Amino acid sequence: MSQPVMVAGPIPAPISEPDSKWTYLDNVRRNKGPYTSEEFDTSDEAVSTMDRLKVLGAGGLGCELLKDLALSGFKDIHVIDMDTIDVSNLNRQFLFRHSDVGKSKAEVAARFVEKRVKGVSITPHNCKIQDKDEDFYMQFNIVICGLDSIEARRWMNSTLINLADPENPESYKPLIDGGTEGLSTQLGFKGQSRVVFPTITSCLECQLDMHAPRQAVPLCTLATIPRQPEHCIEWAHIIAWEQEKPFPKLDNDDPEHITWLYKKALARGEEFKISGVTYSLTQGVVKNIIPAIASTNAIIAASCCNEAFKIATQTNPSLGFEENYMMYSGNDSIYTYTFKHEKKDDCPVCGQLARDLEVDPNFTLQEFIESLAERAEAQLKKPSIRAESHTLYMQSPVSLEEMTRPNLKKKIGELVGNGDEIAVTDPSLGTVNFKYKLKFSKAYRAVA
Structure with missing residues (x-):
């Protein structure tokens, strides 16, 4: 959920004048402005469109997004968040109180906003976004992501693009994505908001290279000479988990899984006299979460809500078709910049072309799979690979993994030919395939 400043002191009384509280919005919705088109409709029917729109919000900006959407006139809102409230949330997630600790974030936030803003209906879903099927997402007009996980963003992006059907205009669901960024030593003073119109504009997968892969720590450091609490956590994550397989x-x-990793990392820290291993840090390292800043979250959430309002009312052009990416930086001052991120023809989610990929055919399939995880445009974790006529390696189910495991020791040149296309799938992308056209390295071709 979101992480703004906690409200102190008495809670203001609920707004109780449903007929007049939207006056400031009606000034925008009922009057043409310098950026409205000639067809801009100011009738009662057009203004009431927002009452019928269904908006879905998900993830880490939830508190701010819910408040902003409710106060912007959206009346049918759904929110997804699988987390429960922790004491550490109370200093920045302003919809929660100490008595809420242990309760569902989505449920508590929804009830709080409904009490404050009369007339709004918020439906909470205490689950993962991946737990919902395509029929669930088809009911919404706009989807807003404030997710703190790149993997979850990619899943939502690919799901909404798969929904798009040229014969059904209602299947096109605008995706508004917002997030905060930073370094582990610098907190989240940076952020971005962007709008994706599925199959039409650049999607999140096209823009994946804007997110640098997490910095790798040498295994020798993790195994023998950890120096930071993060090293202890990574050791538990990468080494201890594989050795013990608790789940x-x-x-x-x-x-439960994060708790197991936390206890292992804590013991590792005590062994090497390293302090600072906490549950929240363990969760942050494992999920690659950047520590949040209240002001940054508030700004990014407001930007996302502003884009939703523009799409719903057409009062101003939204991000999406021309400039589709807004960057914010609050490190030294307040700076914003918008630009157009171009659609990639070879994007594995919204593109049509296979990407050329130069590969050393002397690589084993295992080495090739490991190299995919390091590629900035892929950032895959557990890829499965198929050639045009046969399967090279499947991570699941277990029967297929066992059947294709012997291929991991074989050389690429033995399994496929120069110029062959392969399809790579990963749990983070749902059913989407990466398409690569393999080009054997020049040195190998010269020898051959």
Whole structure:
């Protein structure tokens, strides 16, 4: 959920004048402005369109987004968040109180906003976004993501693009994405908001290279000479988990799994006299979460809500078709910049072309899979690979993994030919395939 400043002192009384509280919005919705088109409709029917729109908000900007959407005139809002409220949330997530600790964030936030803004209906969903099917997402007019996980963003992006059907205009769901960024030593003073019109404009996968992959720590450091609490956590995450396998599969969103990693990392820290290992830090390292800043979250959430309002009312051009990406930086001052991120023809989600990929055919399939995880445009974690006529390696189900495991030791040149296309899938992308056209390195071709 969001992380703005906690409200102190008595809570203001609910707004109780439903007929007049939207006057400031009606000034915008009922009057043409310098950026409205000639067809801009100011009738009662057009203004009441917002009453019928369904908006979905998900993830880490939730508190700010819910408040902003409710006060902007949206009346049918759904929110997804699988987390429960922790004491550490109370200093910045302003919809929560100490008595709410342990309760569902989505449920508490929804009820709080409904009490404050009469006439709004907020439906909470205490689950992962991946738990919902396509029919669930089809009911919404606008989807806003404030997710703190790149993997979850990619999943939502690919899901909404898969929904798009040229014969059904209602299947096109605008995706508004917002997030904060920073370094582990610098907190989240940077952020961005962007709008994706599925299959029409640049999507989040086209823009993946804007997010640098997490910095890798050498395994020798993790295994022998950890120096920071993060090293202890990564050791638990990468080494201890694989050695002990406490659960069949690691789920970064499962509190029980994170608790296991935290206890292992804490013991590792005590062994090497390293302090600072906490549950929240463990969760942040494992999920690659940047520590949040209240003001940054408030600004980015407001920008996302502003884009939703513009799309719903057509009072101003939204991000999306011309300039579709807004960057914010608050490190030294307040700076914003908007630009157009071009659509990529070889994007694995919204593009049509296979990407050329130069590869050393002497690589084993295992080495090739590991190299995919390091590529900035892929950032895959557990890829499965198929050639045009046969399967090279599948991560799941177990039967297929066992059947294709022997291929991991074989050389690429033995499994596929120069110029062959392969399809790469990953859980982070749902059903989307990366398409690569393999080009064997020049040195190998010269020898061959």
